[in-house]
Amino acid sequence: MAPSYKLTYFATKGWAEPIRFLFSYGDLDFEDVRIQHDQWLALKDQAPFGVLPMLEHEGRKAGQSVAISRYVAKKVQLAGKDDWEDLEIDAVVDSIKDGCLKISAIRAESDEEKRKAIKNNIVKEVFPNMLKCLERLTQENNGYLVLGRLTWADLYFVSLSDHLDIIAEYKVLKDYPNLEALKRNVLALSGIKKWVEKRPETSF
Amino acid sequence: MAPSYKLTYFATKGWAEPIRFLFSYGDLDFEDVRIQHDQWLALKDQAPFGVLPMLEHEGRKAGQSVAISRYVAKKVQLAGKDDWEDLEIDAVVDSIKDGCLKISAIRAESDEEKRKAIKNNIVKEVFPNMLKCLERLTQENNGYLVLGRLTWADLYFVSLSDHLDIIAEYKVLKDYPNLEALKRNVLALSGIKKWVEKRPETSF
Incomplete structure (x- = not known):
């Protein structure tokens, strides 16, 4: 079965690496999609706010690296207790x-x-x-x-x-x-x- | 009784204004401390990460405007439901x-x-x-x-x-x-x- 999380970013560590670390820490399977800059031009209009990384999960999309990191952090129990x-x-x-x-x-x-x-x-x-x-x-x-x-x-x-x-x-x-x-x-x-x-x- | 929230920033709207809006929206009383730049030099070492705005609440201090805004947003029911x-x-x-x-x-x-x-x-x-x-x-x-x-x-x-x-x-x-x-x-x-x-x- 395909992973339920799909993370799209460029072929670098960059702002996606904190998210990849969080998925990996929690052993959550994710699709690690790495695109080239010319592919990005075609994809840009579909990305919320026209930025990468982009997370797709259960048919929904969200952007912004810190926001996505916080979301994944909650899933893997690395967020705060209050x-x-x-x-x-x-x-x-x-x-x-x-x-x-x-x-x-x-x-x-x-x-x-x-x-x-x-x-x-x-x-x-x-x-x-x-x-x-x-x-x-x-x-x-x-x-x-x-x-x-x-x-x-x-x-x-x-x-x-x-x-x-x-x-x-x-x-x-x-x-x-x-x-x-x-x-x-x-x-x-x-x-x-x-x-x-x-x-x-x-x-x- | 003094308000239980104390917000310190410069004498401008700036990055503190979202937090002031949130307190005001929820009718939460807050102390709106506005300092001059020369006062800031004396205070800087006490502020977490050396930045303003700073929030003080129940003897604790926290910095960073978006982080504080998110915290207050939860108190006034303007955050997400999941x-x-x-x-x-x-x-x-x-x-x-x-x-x-x-x-x-x-x-x-x-x-x-x-x-x-x-x-x-x-x-x-x-x-x-x-x-x-x-x-x-x-x-x-x-x-x-x-x-x-x-x-x-x-x-x-x-x-x-x-x-x-x-x-x-x-x-x-x-x-x-x-x-x-x-x-x-x-x-x-x-x-x-x-x-x-x-x-x-x-x-x-």
């Missing part, structure tokens, strides 16, 4: 997303010199500010980002962290021992380990 | 937030000519793309953005729409009759009407 816990998780996730979104300014700049300056600012200012804050949280929360236990915020962060390494051109977590340990622990979770071993190799 | 409904609302809200976030690129550019070009692109491309999509949704959803009924996505959008007008220097909704009607309807809700009448006048 509304305030959900608020705390959501706040960490949105802070990580805000930091990662700044990366897109690099691509948006066509002037080579300016692009270098933006990238330099992101690597030297944006990343350290974000990581210092996350390192402190992880230290205060029993090795996790929030609530003293594993939540989807941890999977969200670890699934995107390779991308930070690529932008910075070095292992950005090396100065943050608590975040490094968190990454190791998440990657050692049985469902995640299996996923990382079997996922298609892509450079970003 | 996980998929929440996903649909979240996706609309994140799309609006992504569009509005692009505005910050205007402030980030110091060169006057380049700033004009960025602003022009936002007004001529980013806003119309976003509003065309939201107009279609509102047409398909019984005059609301999603689920065919009032949700916190509607309050989120309307509370931020003044800001779009300011950036564009004209009433951006005038070409989108369904969105204009949505705005009128939200502003006519009793709690929102009272709030808009009593809120401090600020230019943005």
Whole structure:
């Protein structure tokens, strides 16, 4: 039987990887559809809000990576136990997303010199500010980002962290021992380990 | 008795206004703390993730505007009735937030000519793309953005729409009759009407 979840994204990790991590953690079977940019042009009008990733489930479609991640997190019991816990998780996730979104300014700049300056600012200012804050949280929360236990915020962060390494051109977590340990622990979770071993190799 | 919710932000509408709308809609009393930028420097270390708005409730603190909005939305019965409904609302809200976030690129550019070009692109491309999509949704959803009924996505959008007008220097909704009607309807809700009448006048 085909999986009941179909996730469509480009042939990269990108904003779909947190969702793929969540499905894999919970051992929920999903169809991992990877399209080329020229296929996207034909599909764009069918996607809610014209963005990928897109989730299809029981004949319904939804877009937006964080929204889909939160939905899957509830299915695999990595959400909060009450509304305030959900608020705390959501706040960490949105802070990580805000930091990662700044990366897109690099691509948006066509002037080579300016692009270098933006990238330099992101690597030297944006990343350290974000990581210092996350390192402190992880230290205060029993090795996790929030609530003293594993939540989807941890999977969200670890699934995107390779991308930070690529932008910075070095292992950005090396100065943050608590975040490094968190990454190791998440990657050692049985469902995640299996996923990382079997996922298609892509450079970003 | 002091209100049990304390919301801290700058003396503007900005990212706090959706939260103020939600409290007001549900007639939940909240302390509306507005600080100056020099006060923020002293407060920054106490705020989770070093960002405003910040919500304090029962001795706990949380940051991030969308996360706080979602939390308050649940309290005032403007969230979804199941996980998929929440996903649909979240996706609309994140799309609006992504569009509005692009505005910050205007402030980030110091060169006057380049700033004009960025602003022009936002007004001529980013806003119309976003509003065309939201107009279609509102047409398909019984005059609301999603689920065919009032949700916190509607309050989120309307509370931020003044800001779009300011950036564009004209009433951006005038070409989108369904969105204009949505705005009128939200502003006519009793709690929102009272709030808009009593809120401090600020230019943005």
